Amino acid sequence: MLKDFFSKKKHASKPSEEAKQDIPEGLMLKCSDCGKIYYREEMRKQLYVCPNCGHHHQLPSDERINNLFDEGSFMEYDTELKTGNPLGFPSYSQKLEKDQLKTGLKEAVVTGEGTINGFRTAFAVMDSRFRMASMGSVVGEKIARAIEKAREANIPFIIFTASGGARMQEGALSLMQMAKTSAAVQRFRDAGGLMISVMTNPTYGGVSASFASLGDYNFAEPGALIGFAGRRVVEETIREKLPEDFQTAEFLLAHGQLDDVINRHDMKKYLTTILDIHQAGGNVS
Structure with a gap:
């Protein structure tokens, strides 16, 4: 089930300031509703619907x-x-x-x-x-x-x-x-x-x-x-x-x-x- 899959990895951990410098621009996407951070490709596969709160981006x-x-x-x-x-x-x-x-x-x-x-x-x-x-x-x-x-x-x-x-x-x-x-x-x-x-x-x-x-x-x-x-x-x-x-x-x-x-x-x-x-x-x- 999708719910079970995302319970294992709902969102990426918040990167440190040093790590942010190594993250390519556009790789991550933050949900504007609940604030969870995801890999953009993960959100794309979910049609930009937040797996955590269901917000439709x-x-x-x-x-x-x-x-x-x-x-x-x-x-x-x-x-x-x-x-x-x-x-x-x-x-x-x-x-x-x-x-x-x-x-x-x-x-x-x-x-x-x-x-x-x-x-x-x-x-x-x-x-x-x-x-x-x-x-x-x-x-x-x-x-x-x-x-x-x-x-x-x-x-x-x-x-x-x-x-x-x-x-x-x-x-x-x-x-x-x-x-x-x-x-x-x-x-x-x-x-x-x-x-x-x-x-x-x-x-x-x-x-x-x-x-x-x-x-x-x-x-x-x-x-x-x-x-x-x-x-x-x-x-x-x-x-x-x-x-x-x-x-x-x-x-x-x-x-x-x-x-x-x-x-x-x-x-x-x-x-x-x-x-x-x-x-x-x-x-x-």
Whole structure:
């Protein structure tokens, strides 16, 4: 059992200052929730879910795709789309280039299609390493195109969201993506399409207020923070202290805003069951 395995070696011992000098950068990873320290490779094998406390750390888009989709089935959409600097915002182009080099991505979302245990589906995975997965014009365009392709192919659409909100460097062009993606979802729904939304930590702003909340099924990962404005802004506006678990996935589930909270290790099995049910019902191909 995994529990027994990790009881033998739950985390690495804290290195001394002298030993730290001999540890290659990036080798270790500290859980931001319980403070335990692990080898990064050990955490990667656990899909960045802390074995000690179960905290779900951010998962890179490529690792999420590789874990979720059947080997060799992934086909990426719109690889040529790349963000410009439409408003000439100072240093924006340089920041984009920095994130592109850091992540190997052209933008904050990867779209495509593949199979999950044999069930064909289109998808989008947002990656918070790129501009905190803020929603700019290219992010919105790629998501809208992926939804349209799912509609044309009559296959389900699954999206994993993560975002700090709209991308301020693109002004109204960013805000327009809320309407564009929502309209694409409605066309997809009118055609009988199945959309599954999985909100990961964090999902805020215009993303949470548009396509992230429009799924036929709206799920979240444990502990994910989900909302429009942040906790501090809300408290200052209403001049009241909010509950400690406010805007967590568990809080939203208890108040009827989510259908379920799903552990990352159970995600593939859970999604497979839903895809199987809807295919058996004849609603999707």
